[in-house]
Amino acid sequence: MEKLAALGGTPVREKKLFYGHQYIDDADIKAVEEVLRSDFLTCGPKITELEERLCKLTGAKYAVVCSNGTAALHMACQAAGLGEGDELITTPITFAASANCALYCGAKPVFADINPETYNIDPKCVAKAVTDKTKAVVAVDFTGQAVELDELLAICKEKNITLIEDGAHSIGTLYNGKPVGSIADMTTFSFHPVKTVTGGEGGAVLTNNEDHYKKLQLFRSHGITRDPYFMEKEPEGGWYYEQVNLGMNYRMTDIQAALVCSQLDKLEMFQKRRKEIVKKYNEAFSKIPEVIVQKEIPESDTTRHLYILRIKPELLTINRRQFFDYMAAENVCCNVHYIPVYRHPYYEKLGYPKGLCLEAEKLYSEIMSLPLYYSLTDQDVDDVIHAVTKIVENTRKH
Ligand SMILES: *Cc1c(COP(=O)(O)O)cnc(C)c1O
Secondary structure, eight states, rough: OOGGGGGOOOOOOOOOOOOOOOOOOOOOHHHHHHHHHHSSSSSHHHHHHHHHHHHHHHHOOEEEEEHHHHHHHHHHHHHHOOTTTTTEEEEEEOOOOOHHHHHTTTTTEEEOBBBBBSSOHHHHHHHHHOOTEEEEEEOGGGOOOOOHHHHHHHHHHHHHHHHEEEEEOOOOOOOOTEESSSSSSEEEEEETTSSSOOOOOOOOEEESSSHHHHHHHHHHHEEOOOTTTTTOOOOOOOOEEOOOOOOOBOBBBBBHHHHHHHHHHHHHHHHHHHHHHHHHHHHHHTTOEEEEOOOOOOOEEEEOOOOOEEOOOGBBBSSSHHHHHHHHHTOOOOOOOOOOOOOOOOHHEEEEEESSSSHHHHHTEEEEEEEEOOOHHHHHHHHHHHHHHHHHHHHHOO
């Protein structure tokens, strides 16, 4: 590989920037401290408070918070009745959890290719992938931009398929004016520290369907219930509970719930800053012919979790890997979201071949995620733009 010094000069900045970082203030710390001094560290009032707040934020009837976004996806698949012999359609351009949730249930993940401009799953490819065995679709709001929900809902309704929206990136995003969380059959969130709102770890499932809601609650806590709705026998006394199913312990603690509640107080502030940064990047990069700006669909009012820079390697003397390394040499440490899920060794061993989703593989070879988070300063953003510009100017084909 070419030496990084090839670009010459000093790096555009001294301090390293990374692609994401949480923002924690004194109110967050106080909220956590209050729980630590209270009677309930788990199964307490903060869980109910967070669930109510998520319903209010999204307009969904029910929210079930849980230990993380992966658990949320597993719970949603379970509530959708996914099992042995069933198929679940998802995108290859996602974190592995969006497909792993099918495997947890004994079902088979089926990958449908992406739209090369929005990078989200292409409803036409979903329609083609549907078989008699398809039980669920996990559609990922990649970078925070809503998937084409109208088209996906139409396909799923016609074939009696459950639409699960993986909203790990998209809390706060609106689709046709309605918040993500109230539209698909079930929507999942993640509160991992790189996401827009964090609880350290944490997740949630939103739904308007009461049957799904009851199943989600049951599966979150061992399949054990105190709810007469589920009981098979007469209660033997005040202590009585029943295990009626095999569930997990996917509960969230009140410590995490308090942190997420406090972070939600700042959601508007987070959204505003993320949108400002995206606008600055878009303005700068749309003037550079060697790079591509992600297409925005008018239906989605997007709170962006990731900013993807896509290069046109055919116009440059370097490839993505070299571009990525040059960025790091400028102290802008990018990331790549995502390696197509089926290109991981585990999936290859299950028999998924290279070339399965060509648009996804092409995208993967041309992208990197730039820093995008609330506390980036204008100077940081300018430095990132400067780094990209410097590299393009030095590696452009003449
Ligand atoms: C982060 C993420 C998840 C998993 O969430 P965790 O809280 O880390 O378990 C699932 N899907 C997508 C698209 C994600 O980005």
